[in-house]
Amino acid sequence: YGRRLLYHITDYSIFILGMWLTVHGQLTIGRYVAFRGYCARFSEGIEKLADMYQSIATSRRASQRYFELVDRKPNIGDAQDSVSDAVAMADNFRPHLTQPPLIEYCNVSFAYPAESATLANAGRRTNEVNGAAKDTATGPIDRVSFELPPGSFTALVGPSGVGKSTLASFLLRFYEPQNGSIMVDGEELGDLDVHWWRQQVGYVEQEAAVFNRTVHENICYGLSSASTSDSSANVRRAAKAAHAHEFIQRLPYQYATVCGERGGRLSGGQKQRLALARALSRDPCLLVLDEPTASLDTESERAVADALEELRRRNSTTVLMITHRLETVKKADNVLFFDRNGEMTAGRHEDLMRDKPRYRRFVSSEWHTQLPDE
Structure with a gap:
């Protein structure tokens, strides 16, 4: 002006x-x-x-x-004695690990710094002391312990903002626990090579990342050269497992169809199934799902849920799924309930409904329209 x-x-x-x-x-x-x-x-x-x-x-x-x-250098690095890519190659990409592995959280604690409270969405505010900002910790994760049995399908549930996504992100090493440890078949997760480990883990988030490339390239994205030598067969296998093959066949150029910027030529459900196929294409020993059906319509949600149900029945992959879907919780081998007090409760849905009043109240408030009359 x-x-x-x-x-x-x-x-x-x-x-x-x-x-x-x-x-x-x-x-x-x-x-x-x-x-x-x-x-x-x-x-x-x-x-x-x-x-x-x-x-x-x-x-x-x-x-x-x-x-x-x-x-900026990442805070998360490799330990000096971590398993290297060369060792992983020599040991069939699974050094010291069974397929699928046992995952153990041992007294894990974590808190976001106060300046990251907005990003963490933890709902805490910076305290003011004598006119100066005092650093406080936000995040309720305090001495949490549980395990993911090999080949199990575990549902992680709880109110929004209690730290479910943070707990899951430890498995990808997006964050490191400030106290405690995470064990993978007896090996501490921090001792494994971070790049190699992420090749063993599949991850699907709420908003699927789809690139302006072909369907085939989107499913193959991130695979090592050793995994892409027979990529066509691998891509089709993963697409069928994710219930994506049928809609891909109806696309103008099938697997050669370009998805558009941010997957603009695909629906939300199609993008989620494509992301699930990408995760399954690497034959992961661990699959982490962060509310993959949260923003889908009923038909798309059912297609993704069917794919996950087949995966659960095969018991070939350890699965941790953050979900707000009652049907998924009921079918899970194990349910981890994380409440606002930072307390973790584990068990099957039926047992928790019978023995844990807090869990019953959570289910009643979260899915009151879906609960049967008692």
Whole structure:
């Protein structure tokens, strides 16, 4: 606004001065018109230069933030004695691990720093002490212990914001527990090579990441070269397991169909099944699902649920699923209920309904329209 105001003040001043000189015979009308034209062209160029400078300054600040992020070293690294890719290759990609493995959480504790409270969505606020911000921890995870038996299908449930996604993210090593440990077949998770370990884990989140590539490339994304040598057969196998093969066959170019920017040519349910196929294509020993059916319509939710039910019956993969779907909870081999007090309760759905009043109250409030009359 300041630049525009200065431009208009200058323009009006030139107009008034030119008219005064013309009226008093010191300037001809022709010269005045020519002078006005030159001033307009000159000021237009100056304005473009000013806009260009502002754009460059804005881009420079943005690029600085970008490169700060790119250059930042991750806090999560590999231990000095971690299992390397070379050892993994020599031991059939499963060093020291059974298929599927036993996962154990041992007295795990974690809290987000106060400055990350908004991102963590933990619902806590920074305390003010004597006018200064005091760092507090947000997040209720405190000495949590449980296990995921080999080949089991475990449902993780609880109110929003209690830390379910954080608990699951430990398995991908997106975060590290501040206290306690996570064991994988007796090996501490932090001792495994982080890149190798992530190749063994499948992950499907609530908003599926689909790229502007073909269906085949989206399913293969992230696989190592050793896994993509027979990719066509592997992709079709994974697509069938995820109940995605049928809708892919109906696409214009089937597996060669380009999905569009952010999967814009696919429905929400199709994108989720594509993401599930991508996770299954690596034949994971562990599958982590973070509310994959939360935003789907009934038909799409049923298709994804059927694929997960078949996976549960095969017992070939250890599955941890964060869910708000009662049918999934009922069919799970084990239910982990994480309440607002940070207490973890484990058991089958029927046993928890019978023995745990807190769980009964949660089920009643969460799925009251789906509960049968007692």
